[in-house]
Amino acid sequence: MPEPNEGRNPGTGGRVATRHCIGRIGVISIKATGNTTRMKKLTRPLLLLALLLCAGALFAHHGNSAYDETARVPIKGTVTEFIWTNPHSQIYLDVKDSSGKVVNWGVETNSPGILTRAGWTRRSLKAGDQITIILCPAKNGQPVAYAGSGDPGTKVIFADGRELLFADKTAGP
Amino acid sequence: MRIHFRSALVPLVLILSAGVNAQVPAPKRDLSGVWGLLPAREVSEDDKQSPGGEVPPMTAWAKARFDLEKPGYGKRAAPGGNDPILQCDPMGFPRILYFPAPFEFAQISNRVLQMFERDNVVRQIWTDGRALPNDPDPLWYGYSTGKWVDDTTFVVESTGYDDRTWLGAAGFPHSETMRLEERYQRVDRDTINFTLKIDDPQAYTKPWIALPRVLKLRPRAEIRQGYCVASEENAFTKRIREPGALKTGAAPKN
Numbered sequence: 245m246p247e248p249n250e251g252r253n254p255g256t257g258g259r260v261a262t263r264h265c266i267g268r269i270g271v272i273s274i275k276a277t278g279n280t281t282r283m284k285k286l287t288r289p290l291l292l293l294a295l296l297l298c299a300g301a302l303f304a305h306h307g308n309s310a311y312d313e314t315a316r317v318p319i320k321g322t323v324t325e326f327i328w329t330n331p332h333s334q335i336y337l338d339v340k341d342s343s344g345k346v347v348n349w350g351v352e353t354n355s356p357g358i359l360t361r362a363g364w365t366r367r368s369l370k371a372g373d374q375i376t377i378i379l380c381p382a383k384n385g386q387p388v389a390y391a392g393s394g395d396p397g398t399k400v401i402f403a404d405g406r407e408l409l410f411a412d413k414t415a416g417p
Numbered sequence: 418m419r420i421h422f423r424s425a426l427v428p429l430v431l432i433l434s435a436g437v438n439a440q441v442p443a444p445k446r447d448l449s450g451v452w453g454l455l456p457a458r459e460v461s462e463d464d465k466q467s468p469g470g471e472v473p474p475m476t477a478w479a480k481a482r483f484d485l486e487k488p489g490y491g492k493r494a495a496p497g498g499n500d501p502i503l504q505c506d507p508m509g510f511p512r513i514l515y516f517p518a519p520f521e522f523a524q525i526s527n528r529v530l531q532m533f534e535r536d537n538v539v540r541q542i543w544t545d546g547r548a549l550p551n552d553p554d555p556l557w558y559g560y561s562t563g564k565w566v567d568d569t570t571f572v573v574e575s576t577g578y579d580d581r582t583w584l585g586a587a588g589f590p591h592s593e594t595m596r597l598e599e600r601y602q603r604v605d606r607d608t609i610n611f612t613l614k615i616d617d618p619q620a621y622t623k624p625w626i627a628l629p630r631v632l633k634l635r636p637r638a639e640i641r642q643g644y645c646v647a648s649e650e651n652a653f654t655k656r657i658r659e660p661g662a663l664k665t666g667a668a669p670k671n
Contacts, residue, residue: 310661329649331535334657350657357518357534357641386660393517414638415453417607 311380311390316397319349319389320376326369331355335369335377335400339387347387351379354392354410361414362393374403441606445568448529448601451640452609452632453519465490466508466515467585468613469628472621479590479620486588493588500588501581503654505645507557508535509582510575511597511613511627519638529563529571534643542573553577555593573599584615584625592619607634 321339335351353359356366369375378399379391391398393410400408457469475483487498502508508516518534527545532538542563553560553576561575576596584591595617602610613627 310658329646329653330643331645331650332653332657334653350660352653352657352661355518355643357643360641361638382661384661384663386663388657388661412638414635417634417636 310382310384311395312383313380313390313395315380316378316395317381317389318376318378319351319381321349321374323369323371323373323375324348325371326366328356328359328366330357333359335391337375337377349387349389351377352388352390352392354394358393358410358412361412362410363413364408368408369400376401440604440608443569443603443605446565446571447524448522448571448603448609449524451519451521451635451638453635453638454515454611455631455633457628457630464628465586466512467587467589468511468515468615468625469630470626472589473625474622475590476618476620476622478592482590483588486583486590488583488586488588490585491587500586501583502645503650503658505536505647505650507538507579507582509578510540510558511599511615512583512585513538513558515585518643519635519640521640529573532640534640536644537642542575549574549576549596555579557582559597569604570600570602573597573601575599590620591615591617594619601632608632 319337319339321337323335323337325334325336327334327336333353333356335353337349337351338346339349340346354362359368377389377391378397378401379389380395380398381389391400391410393412396411398410402408485499486493487500488494489498489500489503513533513535514520516533516535520534521532523530523532527543529542529544531540531542533540538558540558540561542561544563546564547562549562550560556577557579559575560577561573563571563573566572574596576594578591578593578595578597580591580593580595582591583589595615598614598616600610600612602612604610609632611630611632615621615625615627617625
């Protein structure tokens with residue numbers, strides 16, 4: 245069983261605790277306005293509730309990560325590339341914001357070794373797939389993010405409801 | 418009659434459940450197989466990919482090196498940084514042991530081989546009785562000798578580690594004269610209790626006793642060829658790492 249959080253790009257910092265937070269509330273859309281990312285459709289009370297639900301994780305989070313690992317944000321879009329490289333595989337997808345503008349997101353995920361033990365192959369995703377990824381977005385608002393075994397709760401969901409998870413399926417006797 | 422049936426059934430169930438839960442004894446003098454570390458604790462800020470335990474005070478030599486390190490994890494973490502593995506430089510030992518991938522032990526006549534997924538590293542642990550060299554040229558994964566101190570406990574001593582590697586992702590340094598003592602005690606077929614002592618007087622004022630860890634046999638896992646490829650890592654850096662490391666509000670580079 246991989247140790248939580250240790251398979252991630254070390255240039256992006258660490259995490260102590262994880263929880264499902266915003267992802268529980270529902271799919272949001274992301275609007276890239278200039279250099280900032282704004283969440284639409286989530287009302288302020290709901291956002292406040294999400295933050296309260298995350299409070300424990302926020303207090304436990306001491307790292308200076310590039311990713312907000314206390315959040316689990318659903319991003320819905322169309323896969324443009326799935327790059328199966330070591331030590332960081334990557335998922336790129338076009339995400340349409342509420343104004344219709346398309347932003348290409350880059351999502352860091354695990355190495356092929358870790359993904360293989362989680363049941364993935366290089367063909368698990370392909371350009372054109374309609375997916376939602378539950379991910380940890382970059383703190384700086386850029387359309388980059390992390391989803392992988394380092395942050396439980398992150399996952400890929402296909403349009404038909406099928407899911408790709410990151411947990412190691414070979415753990416145990 | 419029903420009472421008699423139950424009376425017979427209960428011991429049978431107990432026997433069967435005991436059989437399921439019984440630990441199979443460890444084979445003698447054999448570590449062969451794929452092993453993975455169990456999570457040992459709530460991961461703290463400074464022990465990502467590290468030995469854990471209490472870090473002893475650093476010497477002035479080590480502190481000067483530590484101050485130059487810009488890690489991606491721990492109290493001093495910041496996006497970006499100069500962790501050697503960001504360029505696919507060798508991770509070194511013991512850091513690679515704590516990386517989240519299983520490793521494999523294989524035993525041949527004069528060595529125990531420790532095979533890691535990251536960079537497909539094979540660490541050779543000599544078991545032919547030789548002594549550690551007095552002044553070895555530095556190696557990324559050191560010079561190691563091992564011996565069985567009893568039928569289930571394998572002890573490895575090593576030195577000669579290239580000092581460009583870090584003792585974990587938080588950037589703790591070590592010297593080339595660092596000496597490690599690892600103990601792999603196979604307490605049953607599926608379990609190794611692992612301890613590590615780091616003795617590096619040039620870097621630390623007293624030995625660093627790593628957090629004891631448990632390794633579990635992973636018969637369904639296979640070690641893959643996990644080479645860190647610099648060209649691929651650089652492409653990743655350009656497309657994701659650097660945009661993610663920009664200060665809030667800064668324009669992306671691509």
